[in-house]
Amino acid sequence: MSVLPWCVAAWLFAVGIYGVVTSRHYVHLVGCLSVCQSATYVLLLAVGFHWNAGPPIFYDHPPGTPAVDPVVQALVLTDIVIGATVTALLLAIVVQVQKLSGSVDPQRLRPLRPNA
Amino acid sequence: MRARWRAAGLAVSTVALLPAAWSVIVAMPSFGEHVSPYGAAVNAVVPAARHVSNMVAAVNFDLRGLDTLGEESMLLCAVTGTVVLLRGARGEETSGSAIRLPGRAIAQRSDATILICRFAATLLFFFGVYVALHGLVTPGGGFQGGVVIASALLLLYLGEGYAHWRSIVRGRVLSVLEGAGALLFVLVGLIPLAFGKAAFQNILPLGTFRDLYAGGTMVVVNAAVACAVAGGFTLILLEFMEETRAPETETEPGEGG
Amino acid sequence: MSWLTGIMLVVAAGAGVLVVLSRDPKRQLFALFANGLVLSLLFFVLQAPDVALSEIVVGAVVVPLLFLVALAAIAVAKVRE
Numbered sequence: 001m002s003v004l005p006w007c008v009a010a011w012l013f014a015v016g017i018y019g020v021v022t023s024r025h026y027v028h029l030v031g032c033l034s035v036c037q038s039a040t041y042v043l044l045l046a047v048g049f050h051w052n053a054g055p056p057i058f059y060d061h062p063p064g065t066p067a068v069d070p071v072v073q074a075l076v077l078t079d080i081v082i083g084a085t086v087t088a089l090l091l092a093i094v095v096q097v098q099k100l101s102g103s104v105d106p107q108r109l110r111p112l113r114p115n116a
Numbered sequence: 117m118r119a120r121w122r123a124a125g126l127a128v129s130t131v132a133l134l135p136a137a138w139s140v141i142v143a144m145p146s147f148g149e150h151v152s153p154y155g156a157a158v159n160a161v162v163p164a165a166r167h168v169s170n171m172v173a174a175v176n177f178d179l180r181g182l183d184t185l186g187e188e189s190m191l192l193c194a195v196t197g198t199v200v201l202l203r204g205a206r207g208e209e210t211s212g213s214a215i216r217l218p219g220r221a222i223a224q225r226s227d228a229t230i231l232i233c234r235f236a237a238t239l240l241f242f243f244g245v246y247v248a249l250h251g252l253v254t255p256g257g258g259f260q261g262g263v264v265i266a267s268a269l270l271l272l273y274l275g276e277g278y279a280h281w282r283s284i285v286r287g288r289v290l291s292v293l294e295g296a297g298a299l300l301f302v303l304v305g306l307i308p309l310a311f312g313k314a315a316f317q318n319i320l321p322l323g324t325f326r327d328l329y330a331g332g333t334m335v336v337v338n339a340a341v342a343c344a345v346a347g348g349f350t351l352i353l354l355e356f357m358e359e360t361r362a363p364e365t366e367t368e369p370g371e372g373g
Numbered sequence: 374m375s376w377l378t379g380i381m382l383v384v385a386a387g388a389g390v391l392v393v394l395s396r397d398p399k400r401q402l403f404a405l406f407a408n409g410l411v412l413s414l415l416f417f418v419l420q421a422p423d424v425a426l427s428e429i430v431v432g433a434v435v436v437p438l439l440f441l442v443a444l445a446a447i448a449v450a451k452v453r454e
Contacts, residue, residue, distance in 0.1 A: 002148075006141040006144050007141060010137050018126065022123060022126075046147060049147065049148050051149070057170050057254065059169040059253050063169075064160070069154075069155030069156075070159065070174075070175050071154055071175055073175075074175040077259055079187075081187075082194070084349075086194050088198050092201045092355075092356075096202075
């Protein structure tokens with residue numbers, strides 16, 4: 001139990017990378033990238049967690065009750081929203097790839113080469 | 117055999133990195149036993165120093181406001197990139213009818229859908245404004261409220277259909293909303309410099325603890341972030357939806373506008 | 374409540390595997406929705422209500438919708454050429 005979150009974070013990242021490497025559709029690839037991102041969220045929030053501590057909101061509880069770390073929560077919060085925006089940018093690139101080369105299969109597309 | 121090489125490379129690197137990963141996992145502090153000193157200091161000091169009760173929002177908008185400005189500009193860049201990519205290839209005209217794909221059935225929208233979407237979108241919009249406004253006292257804030265507002269505007273599309281939706285939700289209004297939010301954030305950071313104080317310093321009166329408008333400049337930054345996030349997300353989805361529209365004229369893409 | 378945290382962590386790991394194993398993007402949408410839901414519950418259990426709120430809206434509503442619209446745009450681009 002004391003190493004479970006770190007193992008889950010490493011597992012999620014490895015599974016995401018496996019999905020990226022063996023993907024046959026670019027949209028599926030972008031989904032696997034979001035799994036990699038969620039690995040970092042789990043890691044950060046688990047670093048800030050403390051047993052028998054509440055959330056860092058002092059509206060109902062007086063300030064001074066034990067609370068978990070708010071700094072990592074702030075990091076993950078902005079990261080989630082901005083990560084969705086970057087996912088949108090990646091999907092726009094995928095749509096352009098379909099328009100320009102007619103296929104969204106990563107294993108059928110070759111890198112661009114200058115015409116000799 | 118490129119796929120085989122790639123999979124083999126992945127397997128080799130996983131096997132090679134596994135002992136390193138395990139040694140790091142074992143060296144990490146035990147889950148839940150470690151108290152981070154910066155977080156404990158924030159929890160102890162900030163309620164009295166800034167008169168807000170949501171520590172996460174205080175860290176986001178005041179203590180580490182510079183990082184949030186960086187994230188805000190990342191949002192702006194990603195939205196701009198998406199719009200430029202999609203609109204640049206398609207042109208600037210809009211149209212009201214969807215492309216009919218061969219073999220796809222055209223489903224009629226039922227009255228129940230329209231009615232429920234109208235109710236739900238209105239409620240959701242006000243819920244988003246509520247979450248954004250109460251960001252400094254209860255869980256919530258500009259980021260969450262902005263995304264809820266964006267999803268309310270998208271629920272409208274489900275009920276109204278594309279042509280009506282475009283007449284309600286306009287691209288220019290969303291761009292102005294997003295840009296104004298980002299600009300307000302930058303101004304809140306730079307205006308204290310004109311008064312001889314540090315950048316991003318909290319110069320407005322702080323208010324009383326647990327009040328809705330306590331926190332000084334955090335209230336302004338909260339509102340700016342909500343506007344920027346709502347405008348940005350809706351603009352992204354609007355651009356993607358435009359991709360599925362039938363072209364009205366036969367002009368070359370990129371020559372319009 | 375350590376058993377609850379442990380269960381949510383394991384379920385989150387399983388949801389990530391489900392997203393990767395759904396090869397068809399149209400099926401991956403639902404896996405992404407489930408992933409967002411499970412992650413949001415995990416964040417809630419880890420005493421982070423702000424983050425859970427953000428993850429629920431983004432991970433379960435906006436991202437699957439984005440994927441759906443991107444798939445529609447790809448289908449339209451395929452037909453147009």
